[in-house]
Amino acid sequence: xxxxxxxxxxxxxxxxxxxxxxxxxxxxxxxxxxxxxxxxxxxxxxxxxxxxxxxxxxxxxxxxxxxxxxxxxxxxxxxxxxxxxxxxxxxxxxxxxxxxxxxxxxxxxxxxx
Amino acid sequence: xxxxxxxxxxxxxxxxxxxxxxxxxxxxxxxxxxxxxxxxxxxxxxxxxxxxxxxxxxxxxxxxxxxxxxxxxxxxxxxxxxxxxxxxxxxxxxxxxxxxxxxxxxxxxxxx
Numbered sequence: 001x002x003x004x005x006x007x008x009x010x011x012x013x014x015x016x017x018x019x020x021x022x023x024x025x026x027x028x029x030x031x032x033x034x035x036x037x038x039x040x041x042x043x044x045x046x047x048x049x050x051x052x053x054x055x056x057x058x059x060x061x062x063x064x065x066x067x068x069x070x071x072x073x074x075x076x077x078x079x080x081x082x083x084x085x086x087x088x089x090x091x092x093x094x095x096x097x098x099x100x101x102x103x104x105x106x107x108x109x110x111x112x113x
Numbered sequence: 114x115x116x117x118x119x120x121x122x123x124x125x126x127x128x129x130x131x132x133x134x135x136x137x138x139x140x141x142x143x144x145x146x147x148x149x150x151x152x153x154x155x156x157x158x159x160x161x162x163x164x165x166x167x168x169x170x171x172x173x174x175x176x177x178x179x180x181x182x183x184x185x186x187x188x189x190x191x192x193x194x195x196x197x198x199x200x201x202x203x204x205x206x207x208x209x210x211x212x213x214x215x216x217x218x219x220x221x222x223x224x225x
Contacts, residue, residue, distance in 0.1 A: 004155075042117075042200065042215035043156065090155055100204075101146060102213065104155035 003027050004105035006091050012111045013081050021076040021108045023091030032074040033102065034066060035090040043090055049074060050096070078110075086112045117216035119201050124222045125191055133186045133219045135201030143206035146213060147175050147186045150198045159186070159199075188221075196223045 005024045013019040023032065030051050035043035047056045049068045063085070065077040078085055088109050092102040116138045125131040137145070144163040148156035162168055162177035162184060174187040186199055198218040205212060 040217070040220075042217045045212065045214075048212070088153075100144065100161060101158040104157070106155050107153075109153070 004091060004093055004103050006089075006105035006108050008108060009106060010109050010111070012113060013078075014113055015083065016080045019078050019081055019110070021078075021089050021091075021110070023074045023076070023105055024072050025091075025093045025103075025105075026072070027093055027095070027103060028071060029093035029095040029103070030071070031094045031096060032068060033092040033094075034064075034074070034076050035092065037088045037090055037107075038086075046076070081110070081112045083112050086110055117201055117203060117214060119199075119216045119219045121217070122220045122222070124224065127191055127193060127223055127225050129191050130187065130189050131191060131221065133188070133199050133201075133221065135184045135186070135216060137182050137184070137201070137203050137216075139182075139203050139205060139214070141206035142179060142182075142203060144204040145175075145177055145184050146202040146204065147173075147184075148200040148202060148215075150200055150218065152197070156200055191223050193223050193225070196221060 003026055007022050033048040034046045037043040045057050046060045046064055047066050063079050067075045088107045090107045091105040094102045118136045146161050147159040149159050150156040160175035162175050167176045172189045177184045198220045200218045201216040202213040
């Protein structure tokens with residue numbers, strides 16, 4: 001019974017070709033996060049949604065956008081992927097009312113050719 | 114700002130005990146988390162400390178000293194499946210959410 005689902009698990013896109021990664025959750029958590037993780041590095045927070053409120057990290061490039069059409073779904077849009085955007089993208093959720101830890105999805109590994 | 118330091122890599126033998134240290138410098142500290150991450154997989158939650166002391170959960174224990182900006186994760190009776198990266202993450206107060214800053218992780222290799 002998956003709780004945080006990410007599709008696809010592997011995504012290949014071409015340099016400059018827009019790509020969308022998706023995340024869904026069955027936990028009904030009010031906060032959703034997107035992280036970028038490159039090999040042997042720490043997960044880096046790109047942005048998060050607190051309910052419908054979008055919160056961008058100061059150093060997240062404009063190339064990265066996000067949408068959250070409802071509680072369950074959140075999307076990461078990369079408008080013009082560069083070679084440096086190749087990474088694992090992790091979606092996570094948390095609930096400000098009950099628990100404190102973040103639940104992570106399995107991640108989408110993005111390759112840019 | 115914040116700074117989180119962990120050893121890059123550690124090795125240990127099956128059945129042994131290993132301690133993974135984490136030091137941090139951050140304003141508005143509001144809790145420290147340990148996550149386990151197997152290669153190519155998502156991080157999974159291991160433990161949470163917000164007060165000083167030791168939290169024990171089966172083979173895993175986590176310790177926190179807020180005055181020293183120090184935590185460790187203790188793994189007992191090591192198994193081969195414990196080979197993974199262990200991420201220390203700090204939560205900051207008054208961010209309004211469970212916003213975490215992760216260390217780069219300690220890669221643990223357990224050998225037979």
